[in-house]
Amino acid sequence: MGAVLFSAAAGLPVAAQAQRAIPETTDDVRRVPIPPVDRSHEPILVLTGGTLLDGKGGAPIANAVIVTQGDRIVAAGPAATTPVPANVARRIDATGLYILPGLIDLHVHFTQQRGADMGRYSDSPAAAAIRGTALADQLVTAGITAVRDVGTTDDVALRIKEAVDRGIIRGPRVMWSGRIISSTGGHGDEVTSTATGRQKPALGGAPHGVDGPWEWRVAVREQVRSLTDWIKLGAPADREELAAAIDEAHSLGVPVAIDSYGVYTDMAIEAGVDTLEHPLLMSDNAVPLMKKHGTAFVPTIGAFDNLLTGGYPTAGIPSGGFYYTHSRRFVIDQQDHLKRVTEAHRAGVPIGVGTDIPFENDVRYPDAYFRELDYLHQAGLSNAEVLASATRVGAQILRMGDKLGTIEPGKIADLLIVGGNPLETLTALRAVRYVVADGKVVVERP
Template sequence: MLAWLRRLMCVVPLIATTVVAQDGGPEARPIYNRDQWLPHSVPTSDDGLRIPVPADFNAPKGSFVLLGGRLFDGTGAPARPATIVVQGKSITAILNPGERNWPADAVVYDVTGKTVMPGLIDLHTHLTFVDTGDLTLYTNGNTSGAESVMRGLRRMAIHLQAGVTSVRDVASHGDSPFVLKRLQASGEIQGPRIFTAGQLITGIGGHGALHAMTPNYPEVPNGNLNSMVRIATGPDQWREAVRIQFAKGADLIKLASEYTQEEVTAAVDEAHSLGMPVTVDAETQYIDMAIKAGVDSIEHPLPRSDKAIALMAKRGVASVPTLVTYRIIQRNSGGYFGSTSRRFELNEDTIVAMARKMRQAKVKMGIGLDLIISSPEYMPGAYIDELESFTQIGFTKAEALVAATKTSAEILHMGDRLGTIETGKLADIIVVDGNPDEDFNAFRKVRTAFVNGRLMLQEGRIYTPAHEEVPLPVRK
């Protein structure tokens, strides 16, 4: 049903008019207000698309209770003793100690002495990124879709074991992220829920596409539909590239410099008209262009002016700094080499200084790691390092965890359903040995994880329900 609705929505003609603000504000139109025509009483899919669905869509049967734990709810309130009740995929009650009001047939988990909290979010993943140093496989797609999915499955498991229950995939191969998203949402595979951008959209020679040209470009961009990169030239092609990701089922759009002002404005305008937020991998003057266009978030701690930082704060443009990945690159390679989109000083001091400036300016900041090639092997230490980085730039430990949950859910445009443990929210919950709001190293002991109310991690191991036999048909 969802696929049919998506195809129906995609017959709408391309909108070629850009809304230009007269007050110096964003050039592209504001993001489509999905609540204007769909009130909260209408059930919709639990992703960025918000397609109408039956009330019980993707909801598991039954209920469970997390009894006797210490609740860090992600709202900013201090941890407290509480019991959490879940029915299907939703949190239905948060009880004080001693209260025992839950369904008689509920499965009860005794979590005494453990911390219960919302699942962590990683806002910058590439689930199918190649696991070799041959980055031409990243751009030209000379790797099979099946192989891409298998890489994604393994990385989803690594993230889940670290307590991550939602990932924002900001470029993966072909249709692989959409396959993974669909199977995870239905409960067929274990791992964090996926919000995907599809392919990275950039210009000829842009970030991620430096070596992507092929003899038959532009008839088949990059020569392979399984590429992570979609090359576009001119405003019309940038709009078309956005539409292609939308047709596949994208929750958001990811752009990368280099581009013209007209190109980035057209892409943002097209994405916003379809209800999708836009994030960019950009630097220096390209950040100025992205802010002028009206993007929703900017990845990485790359150079930008103080004026750009002030405009980000004023216009609500979020930041996902991904500090840990630059530390990994610097320490393994000695520098960020061979990229025309990184022609500036970039080291461990500059990235922290830039993140600190954004924090001081009150830019909204979420947690993303950008773990590529073999870097997922650093989990959960990589996530812990990013949390520690946030404390270096002015966050308290509790505030860093709020950034990893509540704020990151808001950057996903999912703050109404994810990021906190509150009645009515989706049951993406982790149980941790220790007090992670006091010591991030507790995330090395994530014992249990529920995603959408489904048990997916038990005793620190991926949990797969036993196969239920279907009786053979009876001879008539």
Template structure:
């Protein structure tokens, strides 16, 4: 009798478990991401972004070579730091030599980095290069209708700050209009010092969804009008979500950024369209919307927002990455006393709850990278402290210091779908390199002393200051 009662109780308890708490995986609804390598052998040169467009062999490569000698190398692979010499030809790392090996080109520029650490440039997976700050950010009208010129100038300022903090790549997950693509092109061509940019274009959400307040001022324009200078695109229904993805792709997007709220049909359509074009998808969502995102087949999920144990397990199983952005919530809640006024944040948010959620993902084996999303209040003015703060958060949830720096470099590149070209200092990788006065793998505070930075083999930071080559005069045409 007791056994029967116990079995009955167990069955009743199982029946009362919410479906979302039971880990089930029937596979993603959207198609897998387009295999960009299937039709392009590695011998074919392609653009140094997610799009992988065929280009000439010397595309965007600076002339000449340089070597970094005398330093200790933290290569980002997980190996311990060691003495080494790094050789760069054009935009690529060609060799990592022992400290006594001088087998480099005779005409190479030699940088003596004795006593310093050479490491891959840091990656910020969650930036908004053109987002407004302070009182301006609180104005819906100004956020929605900032001119393209002002957007670009704000981005230029932030790019310089990022570079001085040792960040050589940013994933811009929503900025105003065409601004992020202009900034990306100018930086890639070497005209503008700053980190390389992987741009999402506009955030895609539904009417009234997260971020939608930045698309309109009540009464002007009308809620369903699309503002080309907005950082958000509102879409309604699966067809409009597909079209919104196609518009970002046409502008040159490296990824697609979606935000709750949405229907299952809408997010599945958007992910399916993005993957068909070869673009990864990241999503800003919470609670049931994370379940929908996982079901659709997204590639990464932003923020430390609530999700079920089943969702965490499925993220780990499917390889869906997380970009926690713990520091962003810390800044918001310490500055304002809480996270107020958002319909997409209707749950408890505090520093410990957030860290507990990220620790749970860490224990489950979810891949995690560093992203800041610090756009409110002083924005990039917090750098490099905000980046150091996020690294320290990672150590509190179980990462060693070296593992946290690998998350900031190698793992970040993998999440961007650029792991074959960025994130480590190895032969064949692009030369995104920083030189730090100190040992950041032992003390993150050393990242306050980034002295030199190369992006794509171009010197962009020297003695801690933005570097731009002197103008070279072009001869006037002769009279004929």
């Protein structure tokens, strides 16, 4: 996308990948080479009897068999043609149930606030990590097995990612973006509270933003050095700053997301940004530009509806829109936002599912995810298209399409088993029976 071509198979610029094929890499966007993994002695899990929605776009497969070994899918298909190995460690009878790929949320913030009494307590990276650990459990329990954190406190999201990978906590697979890169005083560097307009004590000193193309390049390099999977930019910025950051990230094989609005959105698309995160005040040129440049769209429709219809009472944020924020000096028009999502969908722009809940995580997740699916349906996506956005398309946007998003041999064993057919009604996704994450059964319900 943009000036540098990427390979979904390796997550590296095509020119770099052509030098030498890498047989095994880490299961994240960074694709760091690792020694070959021997899974031949890992336990085998078999699912039988269920209806398989493999995410590839074909017809449902009744009476299916899925075989996993360790963290990989070994086989998937009709029972008549999919043999079951003899040395099975566990069988799950999914008769009457539906089996589909794990769901993907492309826009979360593990370090955001929760709790009706949060105003009584001081915040810190340690407190944020505790909150994030609780959110990770909420997400995977609902069948969301992969997420992208697009803005975190310190290295909290990275440590949650590592804790999940090591089996210390339950949670989804995590891709993270580190701190939002923004100009001084831009989105991600404002020093006023959205709730009160008061200056935040921790941010009243030296500037935290970066200014000028070279500083933006350095900021990207620092993020990549910190092991980020994605780069997250925030508007406003000038054209040269955006182009420098995106070019630098792509040269290092790392994709870029931006939280943008108005003219900055068009500038970012033209510079080759990979995903747009809830861009508001979109121009009439935005969707044609997205189609031309291959830009993906993560609209987080529910995040703005929350602001308009109820606010966040425990944070003291009233309904109606953005308050006290210099980079959000405009009115939210939800109908226009929905119209732009419809326009993007009709143009063939890839659309992913993201929630972006900044407060009250404890009561708004996982409902916010399923509400987002309903909003996409309202914008004109069919149930099958919504399901694709939540799985296969989401994986492709995430730069993990070769490892996630469908159920087929060689893919990571992230599976969701539900009690009804989500192609008929999206509410069936709420009826979680089993969740398999990284080949392990992490949720099972009667």
